[in-house]
Amino acid sequence: MVTGGGGFLGTVVVRRLEAAGATEIFVPRSHDYDLRTKDGIDHALSDGDPELVIHLAAVVGGIGANRENPGRFFYENAIMGVQLMEQSRLAGVDKFVTVGTVCSYPKFTSVPFREEDLWNGYPEETNAPYGLAKKMLLVQSQAYRAQYGFNAIYLIPVNLYGPGDNFDPKSSHVIPALIKKCVDAREAGADHIDVWGTGSASREFLYVDDAAEGIVLAAARYDDAGPVNLGVGHEVTVRELVTLIAELTGFTGEIRWDASKPDGQPRRAMDTTRAQEWFGFMARMPWDEGLRATIDWYTSKHGAGS
Ligand SMILES: NC(=O)c1ccc[n+]([C@@H]2O[C@H](COP(=O)([O-])OP(=O)(O)OC[C@H]3O[C@@H](n4cnc5c(N)ncnc54)[C@H](OP(=O)(O)O)[C@@H]3O)[C@@H](O)[C@H]2O)c1
Structure with missing residues (x-):
């Protein structure tokens, strides 16, 4: 069972499970099963x-949105x-994989984030x-x-991006938000875009x-208590990110920073050693190529000329 299996990440996880030979994959959609x-x-x-x-x-x-x-x-x-973990345990589920988030890390901790440092402070507000x-x-x-011998594992992905991401400005993450801004501005012939924070x-x-590959590998190979980061070990500033997205989308106007809006966590980068050593996971997609694929997906889906 893949909860959230119809979402951005879930759709790809389901596809990977199918490719790995899983034949009965159950996806409880929210309109049929309210998991709250x-x-x-x-x-x-x-x-x-x-x-x-x-x-x-x-x-x-x-x-x-946060x-x-x-x-x-x-x-x-x-x-x-x-509730889902408790009911799964009571129902006799063999293994439970929780997908956590990099937002659990302390606001200020040494970079790259190591799993040992997860409890060293309060997260970014x-x-x-x-x-x-x-x-x-x-x-x-x-x-x-510890108490029930329940095989529950916990993974911590860093920020995700890719085709199929959520581009709704009310709830999108930084990459789709910036792609949409640049594409919209280019199409409208705008001379600038406003971007939150300082960059x-x-x-x-x-x-x-x-x-998705990391999750499927962990589901197959990892059965222990320690949390594991899923990342790439490649850090970019938001300023570098905006510059690259502007270049790839063909937006040539000015980038104006709105420093009255929050930057969020000051730095984020993952130590990826555990995932590699414990279940053989290494991210493969080159950064530019992944970004290009995301932009292509968005422009083709929205009928924007690229
Ligand atoms: N996106 C990121 O950058 C990122 C980074 C780190 C970790 N994660 C984690 O990765 C997971 C997937 O994230 P995502 O970006 O793929 O999000 P998403 O596209 O919004 O998918 C989340 C899914 O959760 C389901 N859901 C929400 N409320 C529900 C409810 N009450 N009952 C049943 N299902 C419900 C929705 O199912 P329906 O479609 O059926 O409504 C939705 O498809 C999350 O656990 C997230 O915390 C994401």
Whole structure:
């Protein structure tokens, strides 16, 4: 069972599982199974009868969406995960894979982020409710392994990007938001775009197919309590990112920084040693190529000339 299997990451995870030979994959969509409720979870577990649960369902978004929905992002992510793991254990599921988030890391910690440093401080404020709700599922996984011998593992992907991402400006993450801004501005002949923050923050981005591969490898090969980062080990500043997206989309106007808006976490980059050593995962997609594929997907889908 892949919760959130119809979403951006979930669609690719399902495709990878199929490619790996999985024949019965159950995806409980939210319109049929509301996983915030115990009823929805019970029905999903009873209809899917899974041996393995990969839990991707979540409410997610960029800084703006996190700032507007701290209560909802905390409650829905916490309640879905906590109840689903408990009911899965009671239903006799063999293995439970939780997909956490880089937003769980402390705001200030040494870079690249190592799993050992996960508890060394409070996350960046704008995404703390989301990040901490998901982080509690790590505690739950470890507690359930210790008390019940439940095989729950916990993965921490860095920011994702790729074809199929969410381009809705109200909830999109930084890459789709910037692609849309640049494409819209180019088509409208605008002489500038406004971008949140100062451009000095750094981020790391993992191509969605790579993330899916990491999840499927961990589901097959990793059975232990320690959290594991899924990243690439390649850090870019938001300024470099905007410049590259402008270049690839053909937007030649001015980039104006709105420093009254938050930068979010100052730096983000992952130490990827554990994933490589523990289950043989290494990201493969070259950065420029992944970005180009994402832009091509967006422009072809939206009928914009490229
Ligand atoms: N995107 C990133 O940059 C990123 C980075 C790190 C970690 N992650 C994690 O990766 C996972 C997938 O993220 P994503 O970007 O693929 O998000 P997404 O496209 O928004 O997918 C999330 C899915 O969750 C499902 N969902 C939400 N509320 C639900 C409910 N009440 N009941 C049942 N299903 C519900 C939705 O299913 P329906 O489509 O059926 O409504 C949706 O397809 C999340 O756990 C997220 O925290 C994402």
